Amino acid sequence: MRSSNPVFSRRGFSRDNGAYAGFGTQQPQAQAGTATNPYATNPYATDPATGMPQAPVRGNAMTIDDVVSRTALTLGTVILTAAVSWIALPVDPANINKSYGIAIGAALIAFVFAMVQSFKAKPVPALILAYAAFEGVFLGVISSAVSTYVGPGTVVQAVMGTMCVFAGVLIAYKMRWITVNRRFVGFVTAAAIGFMLLMVVNLLFSVFAGGDGLGFRSGGLGILFGVIGIILGAAFLAMDFKMVEDGVTYGAPREESWLAAFGLTMTLVWIYMEMLRLISILKGD
Template structure:
């Protein structure tokens, strides 16, 4: 299965044949149940069959179903790495909020620093996304610069547009994360080929519309086509949050498959990176939605 996140779609939790992981019960060190004869299944079955730790476990007599974790990614690894990236992001965001004032005399300088940090963070994210292995230094640096941008933009919205907007966006993001996690674990969300295709088509259409809107705004001035303001802005803000929730479901599926198939431990950094990207997406959509709602009052 390929993820919506460019991180996961490069390697780590994806099989190159596309959708092999959907509707299967993966077993560490072996082919997933139900993929025999499937046009989506890889010949080798397990994308981590070459993991020396997984092979060592099998040679020592551990059955494929036994959850051995020596040298392999575990849920604790994913939680710890995600906590690290989010912790760094929160700390740098708090520092940016405190040290970069957004009053009339300083807002231009602070906004410029925030945009510069966003550009650097985007470059670091793209570099990591196209690398075939996780580089913790890149991921941590991305989180730090992204935190500076979020701190500045959150301070601007909170202090100049809608008081309390940042906390509302944080609560909204946490609520979406918890709701999707519960729904995924309860089986209410079925991540299959149809779900994946729908999400990716919707995401592509959403991003194309946002790019067109940005181009119209850049060259024509104003709000472009109005996709990020007024009634249309509210609608697209809600769509953005829903897409973020769908991305989370895909990410949970990728993490689950990575653990089940015996991904190397360093892949936990890719999981943390992908989840951080998705949570930043959801937070920004909430913040934008709150700003639009308060601007329309």
């Protein structure tokens, strides 16, 4: 199973054909007839007392605490730069294009940092934090604009909605109400690709034809696609949780907790943006 989250798409903790595939690299065979993974001789060895997989003993293995602390640092960077940009770059209704230009520029820089990290062999904390900083600038300017034009409570509602989605998916995952398997990942990946292609087409139509393009981001269709976007974000969260769980269980290196934080941050940004857009449409209607 491999996550469709951009962070894990190349190096996710995978189980393909009964063998642990590691980070997308070919692992040497340890012994004939023995399943291998980068961190243990047999990733499916079970504890006779519990029947659960045995985590290999490693002095430098990733833990939940590592993931939590890295995620807190990355999200904290997003929140801090968003707050600073909100205050330092106030939206001027008379020159709104300037604010949108700053937001788009910051988003493009954040995208470049994200892509560079995605193709790195190992996580680079500086790149991840740089991504978080510019993503925060983008979110701060966009949130300020929404607060100005839609209403000051919109951003708070979007933040609360994002937190509720995170908590709901975490509870559902821990209770095993959500099963992340190959079929789940395949369906979510296909749906996400289709969703993003539609949004790109809608954007192109809006640029060249004006208005809201094909209407996928306004009115009834906008509400529908906003809900779909949030559901996809929730599915990405479930896959992120699965990647973290597998990494901890099978003893991924501690540095991989930065990738987990990176993936969780991108997913939460996705959910927040979809939530912000949905609430804006509902208030506008």
